[in-house]
Amino acid sequence: MSRDKKLKTLVVRYTPRNERSNTGKILDAFVKEAGSSEIEELDLAKEVPDLFLEESLGAYIQRNYLGQELSAEQKASLSKMDRMTLQVKSADIVVVAYPMNNFSMPAPVKAWFDSVMLKGQTWDAKDGRYYGLMDGRKALAIVTSGGLYSGEMSAWEHALSLARLEFQFMGYSEIQGVLGGGMNMGEEIKSGVLRRSIEDVRKIARKWYGEMAESQTA
Numbered sequence: 499m500s501r502d503k504k505l506k507t508l509v510v511r512y513t514p515r516n517e518r519s520n521t522g523k524i525l526d527a528f529v530k531e532a533g534s535s536e537i538e539e540l541d542l543a544k545e546v547p548d549l550f551l552e553e554s555l556g557a558y559i560q561r562n563y564l565g566q567e568l569s570a571e572q573k574a575s576l577s578k579m580d581r582m583t584l585q586v587k588s589a590d591i592v593v594v595a596y597p598m599n600n601f602s603m604p605a606p607v608k609a610w611f612d613s614v615m616l617k618g619q620t621w622d623a624k625d626g627r628y629y630g631l632m633d634g635r636k637a638l639a640i641v642t643s644g645g646l647y648s649g650e651m652s653a654w655e656h657a658l659s660l661a662r663l664e665f666q667f668m669g670y671s672e673i674q675g676v677l678g679g680g681m682n683m684g685e686e687i688k689s690g691v692l693r694r695s696i697e698d699v700r701k702i703a704r705k706w707y708g709e710m711a712e713s714q715t716a
């Protein structure tokens with residue numbers, strides 16, 4: 499990260515309950531600690547990523563695996579994915595925030611990962627080895643769930659664990675996750691989880707933005 503460059507944080511959110519969203523409350527606490535970082539937001543409840551369908555998948559393979567030129571129509575079929583990929587590549591820190599849906603991430607969030615995990619852009623492969631291209635950057639996933647996923651239930655948890663894997667595959671240098679579980683287990687549990695999750699994200703934000711501010715003034 500260059501000294502003069504202003505830090506950029508990309509906030510990718512899927513919190514369609516808006517003000518009532520507990521995930522959103524935890525995310526807001528993180529963003530409040532972001533200091534002077536430039537914040538860009540992508541709201542996946544308003545802007546749904548494209549999916550790989552017949553034309554777009556064919557175009558992706560042709561361009562990113564075979565190095566072939568695309569027609570104007572083929573380019574158009576990838577344009578939203580390309581835009582989202584450029585956006586995530588422009589950020590020093592990315593924060594994704596969403597509730598657990600059916601033990602995993604909501605479909606728009608998965609579609610966002612599929613949109614930005616493009617070969618030759620955020621990861622690549624050489625001689626049968628895969629490597630990430632996003633080193634030097636940090637990623638945080640904030641997830642809430644109705645139930646608890648500790649102990650025996652941890653095998654059912656694919657909402658946060660999948661995000662960690664995706665960021666790892668893309669080569670992010672630091673990956674943090676906060677899982678606020680138990681949101682539908684009564685008011686007392688919910689308010690305790692909310693409070694602890696907010697403390698956790700504040701701690702991460704103070705560390706990250708503090709460290710980066712120091713490295714920029716050093």
Ligand SMILES: Cc1cc2nc3c(=O)[nH]c(=O)nc-3n(C[C@H](O)[C@H](O)[C@H](O)COP(=O)(O)O)c2cc1C
Pocket residue numbers: 513514515518519520521522596597598599600601602642643644645646681682
């Ligand atoms: C469609 C849907 C699917 C859900 N699936 C799960 C689930 O698999 N496991 C779980 O623990 N909670 C599940 N929940 C509960 C939410 O994850 C939980 O209430 C979350 O905290 C809501 O976040 P929000 O307050 O940001 O909207 C589901 C909720 C919805 C609406």
